Amino acid sequence: MSRDEEFGAYVAGRRPHLYRSAWLLCGDPHRAEDLVQEALTKVYVAWPRISRAGSVDAYVRRMIVNGNIDESRRPWRRERLTSQPPEVVATPPPGEEADELWTALRALPAGQRRIVVLRHYWGLSVEETAHDLEVIVGTVKSQTSAALGALRRLLVPAGTSATPTNDSPGEAR
Structure with a gap:
């Protein structure tokens, strides 16, 4: 199989997952497209x-x-003061539904959102996440805990318990 065929097969199989990851990280379908395209360009060169x-x-x-x-660090991406606030609302990409999880995930600070996406969408270990983000393991653990706590507060209806109970027979403690 040639380089182009191998690369094409990889892109065909993984692109939806890559796009969703980028979208979860940045919250903008257009930026997510750009992130994936830039990454795949670099991958092709290093294939x-x-x-x-x-x-x-x-x-x-x-x-x-x-x-x-x-x-997010580029100067032109920084906020600018205006007399009227922009009417830009982050929306899910086509084919994705706006749901409570999406809303709650968007409410997290960017660093916590990155950790949640890597740990729970990509399924990385604490160590792998720390390596990818170039932070220490303790940061991943504390930010994961803070993010999951925030998600629980945002997603669990008031007056209900956020932790599972052992009322049913056969459930492990």
């Missing part, structure tokens, strides 16, 4: 090396996360 190493997903994931961080 022989990263495909041999078997680390394509890790490489792409890191490119998307770093691209999102870099994008």
Whole structure:
């Protein structure tokens, strides 16, 4: 199989997952498209090396996360004071429903959102997440705890318990 065929097969199989990851990180379908496209461009250039190493997903994931961080640091992305607030609302991409989880996830600070996406959408370990974000393991643990606490507060209806109970027989303690 040629380089182009291998790369094409990878993109065809993984692009929806990559796009959703980028969208969860940045909250903007257009920026998510750009993040994925930029990452895939870099992957194509490095394809022989990263495909041999078997680390394509890790490489792409890191490119998307770093691209999102870099994008937020660019001066032209910073907020500007105006007399009227912009009427821009982050919406889910086409085919995705706006739901309570989406709303709650968007309410998290960007750093916590990145950690939640890497830990719970990508399924990375604490150590892998720390490596990808270039932070210490303790930061991942504390930010995960804070993010999940915030999500619980946002998602659990008032007056109900956020922790499972052991009222049913056969449930483990």
